[in-house]
Amino acid sequence: MVLEELTVRLNDREYTNWLKAGRCLLILKTGLHPFTDHQMxxxxxxxxxxxxxxxTPCETSSCKPIGNKLSSPCxxxxxxxxxxxxxHRQPGATINWANCFPPHWRTDHWEVAKAYMPRGQAKVRRADQCDAAALLNLINYCKCFWSVDPKLVRQVIQFRNELMHSCELRVKDDWIRHYWRTLKHFVQQLSDVPQMATVGQQIEDMLTVDLSICVSGVDRVDSAGSLEGCESDFVSQLETSAEKVSQWETELLQEMLQEYLHVAAEEDGDAKAQDPEQLKRLQSFLKANKDLREKFSTELQAINSLEVKE
Known part of the structure; x- marks a missing residue:
């Protein structure tokens, strides 16, 4: 039953595009982990x-943000x-001091890094605990990443936001083409980073593999050759099982849910108003698919609890 429902979803070409694009973000972040950690x-x-x-150590050991402000630090x-x-490339922008524990700035490079990231990073301790959005924002805002074109980074961030905030969980072929081109240019900027060569190939493989064939062995709705210019000599080497595709889908949906639930739980009223429609649509999507409804039962309960509070 699970395989049947997954196959039905993958027969929606634009949903498969969305899944592939999201998987590419997860691939990208694995390459950015060692790079950003080394640079910081x-x-x-x-x-x-x-x-x-x-x-010098913090003079009070109690300097910490109140809300998002660092009041009266030592x-x-x-x-x-x-x-x-x-x-900071844009010091006038909102700095998320709430991400940081200032007494650790002296000894922990990642506490410094978190000042350049979106909110919600307070409990993060290492680069490999960060998602692509956090790492891309770090590269965009911190001047120590001078070798990377910030305009290109912002383009990747824009694609990422469009993807992760897609109410329909679907993107068109033309969007995928532009997305792939931007990712390729971004990865090329990091050609001297050993891990990025592998990342670039994995992204190309992901965007050209036919997931419907991997899952059903019959359907050819998601044909790699139908995206003009998207050929890869390595596609045949990418062994993908139904379980693996299901795992990719789960990881991507999990990341979306975590982001939405974090925003919804924010005490800031403006933050709460950001993604209510996306969260409701995602909730409806999960409920409409029995396998996903069972897999994300805990998260669905959390969404229901938020609705009750409202």
């Missing part, structure tokens, strides 16, 4: 070498705050 370690080390005060944390802003 080096940047953190440079900051400590350039500013003697930054090597002399050391105040200096860290100034340095972080100095290396």
């Amino acid at each position: 370690r080096a940047h953190h080390r440079d900051l400590l070498n350039q500013h003697a005060l930054l090597s 002399r050391v944390c105040s200096e860290w705050q100034k340095v972080i802003l100095r290396h």
Whole structure:
């Protein structure tokens, strides 16, 4: 039954496009983990070498944000705050200080990195715990990633947001073509990063593989050759089982649910108003598919609880 329902979903070409594109984001973040971690370690080390005060421990060990503001920080944390802003490409933009624990800025490079990310990163401790959006925003906003064109990063972020905030969970072939072209250019910017060569090939394989054949062995609705210019010599090497495709789908839907539920649970009223329609549509989609309804029963209960509170 699970396989049948998955096959039906994959016979919707635009849903399959959405699934492939989302899987590419998950592939991309695995390559960005070591790159961003290495860059931030080096940047953190440079900051400590350039500013003697930054090597001093927090004077109170209790400097922490209240809401999203860092009120009355000690002399050391105040200096860290100034340095972080100095290396921000848009210091006038909203800085999510609530992501950070300032007393750890001296010893933990990733606490510094989180100041350049979207909100919701307070419990994150390492690069490999971050999603693609967090890492892309870090690259976009922190000047230490000077080798990457920020305009190109913002294009990838825009595609990511369109994909993850898609009410219908569907994207057209033309969107996929532009998305693939942008990802290729972005990956090429990181050609000197060893992991990115593999990531680039995996993304190409994902966007050209025929998932409907992988699942059903019969249907050819999602034909790789129908996307002009999307050929790959390695597609035949990509062994994909129904279980693997189902796992990819689960991971992508899980990430969407976590993002929506986090926003919905925010105390900030403006934050709550951001994604109510998307969350309701996602809820309806999960309920309409028995296998997904069972798989995400806990998340559906959480959504129901939010509706009761409203």
